[in-house]
Amino acid sequence: xxxxxxxxxxxxxxxxxxxxxxxxxxxxxxxxxxxxxxxxxxxxxxxxxxxxxxxxxxxxxxxxxxxxxxxxxxxxxxxxxxxxxxxxxxxxxxxxxxxxxxxxxxxxxxxxxxxxxxxxxxxxxxxxxxxxxxxxxxxxxxxxxxxxxxxxxxxxxxxxxxxxxxxxxxxxxxxxxxxxxxxxxxxxxxxxxxxxxxxxxxxxxxxxxxxxxxxxxxxxxxxxxxxxxxxxxxxxxxxxxxxxxxxxxxxxxxxxxxxxxxxxxxxxxxxxxxxxxxxxxxxxxxxxxxxxxxxxxxxxxxxxxxxxxxxxxxxxxxxxxxxxxxxxxxxxxxxxxxxxxxxxxxxxxxxxxxxxxxxxxxxxxxxxxxxxxxxxxxxxxxxxxxxxxxxxxxxxxxxxxxxxxxxxxxxxxxxxxxxxxxxxxxxxxxxxxxxxxxxxxxxxxxxxxxxxxxxxxxxxxxxxxxxxxxxxxxxxxxxxxxxxxxxxxxxxxxxxxxxxxxxxxxx
Numbered sequence: 001x002x003x004x005x006x007x008x009x010x011x012x013x014x015x016x017x018x019x020x021x022x023x024x025x026x027x028x029x030x031x032x033x034x035x036x037x038x039x040x041x042x043x044x045x046x047x048x049x050x051x052x053x054x055x056x057x058x059x060x061x062x063x064x065x066x067x068x069x070x071x072x073x074x075x076x077x078x079x080x081x082x083x084x085x086x087x088x089x090x091x092x093x094x095x096x097x098x099x100x101x102x103x104x105x106x107x108x109x110x111x112x113x114x115x116x117x118x119x120x121x122x123x124x125x126x127x128x129x130x131x132x133x134x135x136x137x138x139x140x141x142x143x144x145x146x147x148x149x150x151x152x153x154x155x156x157x158x159x160x161x162x163x164x165x166x167x168x169x170x171x172x173x174x175x176x177x178x179x180x181x182x183x184x185x186x187x188x189x190x191x192x193x194x195x196x197x198x199x200x201x202x203x204x205x206x207x208x209x210x211x212x213x214x215x216x217x218x219x220x221x222x223x224x225x226x227x228x229x230x231x232x233x234x235x236x237x238x239x240x241x242x243x244x245x246x247x248x249x250x251x252x253x254x255x256x257x258x259x260x261x262x263x264x265x266x267x268x269x270x271x272x273x274x275x276x277x278x279x280x281x282x283x284x285x286x287x288x289x290x291x292x293x294x295x296x297x298x299x300x301x302x303x304x305x306x307x308x309x310x311x312x313x314x315x316x317x318x319x320x321x322x323x324x325x326x327x328x329x330x331x332x333x334x335x336x337x338x339x340x341x342x343x344x345x346x347x348x349x350x351x352x353x354x355x356x357x358x359x360x361x362x363x364x365x366x367x368x369x370x371x372x373x374x375x376x377x378x379x380x381x382x383x384x385x386x387x388x389x390x391x392x393x394x395x396x397x398x399x400x401x402x403x404x405x406x407x408x409x410x411x412x413x414x415x416x417x418x419x420x421x422x423x424x425x426x427x428x429x430x431x432x433x434x435x436x437x438x439x440x441x442x443x444x445x446x447x448x449x450x451x452x453x454x455x456x457x458x459x460x461x462x463x464x465x466x467x468x469x470x471x472x473x474x475x476x477x478x479x480x481x482x483x484x485x486x487x488x489x490x491x492x493x494x495x496x497x498x499x500x501x502x503x504x505x506x507x
Contacts, residue, residue: 032072032195038128041073043100044120049075051099056124056191058179068176070188071128072121073099074196079114084492085225087116087202088189090123090209094182094375095363097127098209105204108470108483112490116202121192123185125176125365132177132365134163135170143299149289149401152303153389157382157406163364164412178415180369183422186216190223202226202490206467207441208366210432211235211374214449217428226490230433230469234445235424235452238377239367242445243403247392249439250399253313253464254278256437261323268323270330281309282397284330293333296340296348305329306402308347314440316464317476318343368410372421378410427455431489431496433482437464450499457495459485463504479504 037044037051044051053069077083089102102118125132144151168174189212193201202225205213210229217224233242258277261270271277284293285302292299300308312322321343332338340348370376379385385406392400430453434446443460450458461468461479469486472478481502489495 031197032074032192034074037073037099041100043103044073044075047075047103049073049103049120053129054188054192054195056188058176060184060187066175068124068130070121070124070130070192071099072119072192073103074120075103075118077115077117079111082115082492083117084115084490085117085200085202086119086193086196086198087204087226087490088119088121088192089203090205090212092205092207092209093363094123094208094366095126096209097122099127102204105470105473107473108486109490110487112487115491117196119192119196119201121189123366124188125180126362130176132167132173132180132362133171134167134173134362137166138162143292143301145299146291147289147301149302149389150386152289152301153386153405156303160406160409161412164368164409164414167364167409168414174414177365177369177413178418180365181417181419182212182215182366182370182374183219183419185212185366186219189216190220193223199223200225204228204230204469204486204490206230206469208374214424214430214453215374215422217430217453218422218424218426221426221428224428224430226431227428228431228433228469228486228489229449231435231438231441231467232432232446232449233374233441234448235373235422236448237445238372238421239370239375239408240378242441243407244388244392245442245445246439247396247400247403249437249442250310250313250403251396253437253439254281254309254398256316256464257313257319257322260319261326264323268327270323270326278398280330281326284326284333285398287333291333293329295329295332295338296345298348298351300329303402303405304351306399308344310399310402311347312343314438314464314466315476364408364410364413367408368413369415369417370421371417371419374421376410376417376421378406378408380411382406382411424449424452426453428453429495430456431486432456432458433461433468433486434458435461435463435465435468436501437462438466439464440466455495458499459496459502460500461502461504477504 032052032054034050034052037049051073053071055067057063058066058068091098091101099120099122102120106113122129200223203213210232213229258274261268261277262274265272270280288302288305292301312318324341325344328338367375388404389401392404436443450456459482461482468482479502
């Protein structure tokens with residue numbers, strides 16, 4: 001499962017609105033007490049799942065202190081004769097909720113799903129777990145008719161500063177936020193394992209969820225059964241460094257898309273050659289940096305257009321959607337009346353919804369709470385970001401201003417991380433997956449983690465995608481050999497004898 005639309009994996013984060021906790025909460029330190037799942041979790045209800053809440057320490061260094069609650073779901077294994085244990089998962093973000101995520105993996109898992117209790121959970125401070133709520137976001141300001149890159153940058157800095165102030169001023173957040181970290185989520189996962197009475201757990205995580213899995217293996221190597229991490233990052237880099245490193249792969253992905261679009265010039269009319277298509281995109285952005293593009297009652301400046309481009313260019317199946325969107329934006333910039341296609345219309349509707357602004361702040365809870373990898377590491381001075389943006393334009397004219405920007409309000413966060421980033425070095429058996437042309441978390445980062453995880457095997461897929469496993473179940477082109485490797489391993493087989501490279505399959 002990938003993170004949802006407009007949650008740009010490592011770039012933009014969303015947190016679900018807090019849900020009412022079920023009444024069947026466990027006492028501190030007790031076993032999980034199961035009951036019906038909330039009616040809003042329709043997939044879980046339909047699957048006959050059980051839900052409960054587990055009390056865990058707010059501060060794991062004070063285990064007898066204040067507790068918070070972690071929302072957990074369970075779909076029991078159907079094949080009791082071949083049951084392996086429990087399978088947890090995380091959908092990415094950070095900021096993605098996961099109460100129904102492991103259940104959603106069933107179509108990809110096939111018969112393997114019957115051998116595990118499928119355990120979902122909302123990480124601390126998200127979803128139905130003890131929530132962090134930054135309060136209602138102010139109504140967005142009316143977009144300017146004319147602007148400049150510096151003005152757009154300064155507007156973003158002001159929003160981040162206001163978000164940080166609002167988050168710490170709201171409710172009990174000042175006490176909660178210092179304890180938002182990936183290491184604490186991993187500790188909560190191990191508390192779930194213990195509460196379920198299991199000696200070890202199995203796990204699948206994608207994107208940030210992959211990094212979370214690696215952190216769990218480092219902190220709890222003896223409790224790992226089968227660990228699968230899909231689309232991971234370099235454990236020696238900070239979050240901001242990882243964002244910046246995505247610039248060149250994103251530009252390469254745009255070139256790949258431009259070549260695809262040029263071969264269909266009769267349909268999209270964006271250019272007969274790849275350089276011509278790219279030039280069309282760059283002209284669109286240059287114009288939007290001065291005069292935002294009017295579409296469906298709103299005006300889209302260059303920062304938002306770059307955001308949309310990034311969302312589509314991540315996955316090769318979205319080439320047509322990206323071409324349609326660029327065609328619409330070019331026409332709108334030229335003063336023509338346009339009707340957005342469903343993909344663009346959905347993004348615009350989200351941006352103009354009451355939840356829009358608030359949803360982009362939730363992942364900052366972990367982006368800013370971690371002391372380093374898999375998040376954290378943000379420069380403190382706004383001018384550092386502006387200087388990096390300016391320097392990036394020559395080599396990365398489309399995505400450099402996006403990936404070098406201050407993406408999260410962390411420089412204005414009022415609390416410092418309690419722990420450093422996690423240093424990875426172990427020989428725990430891990431199955432790793434990575435798309436060779438992933439332009440969200442570049443392939444080189446997975447290679448770096450692979451070297452640190454000395455017991456790992458890497459399955460590489462020659463595709464442009466963020467996430468490899470279970471693509472067919474999501475309606476995308478599958479990578480059968482990667483799916484087989486995961487399912488064979490989770491079924492109980494050994495890791496592949498050597499690293500594998502899978503073809504991308506037909507499009």
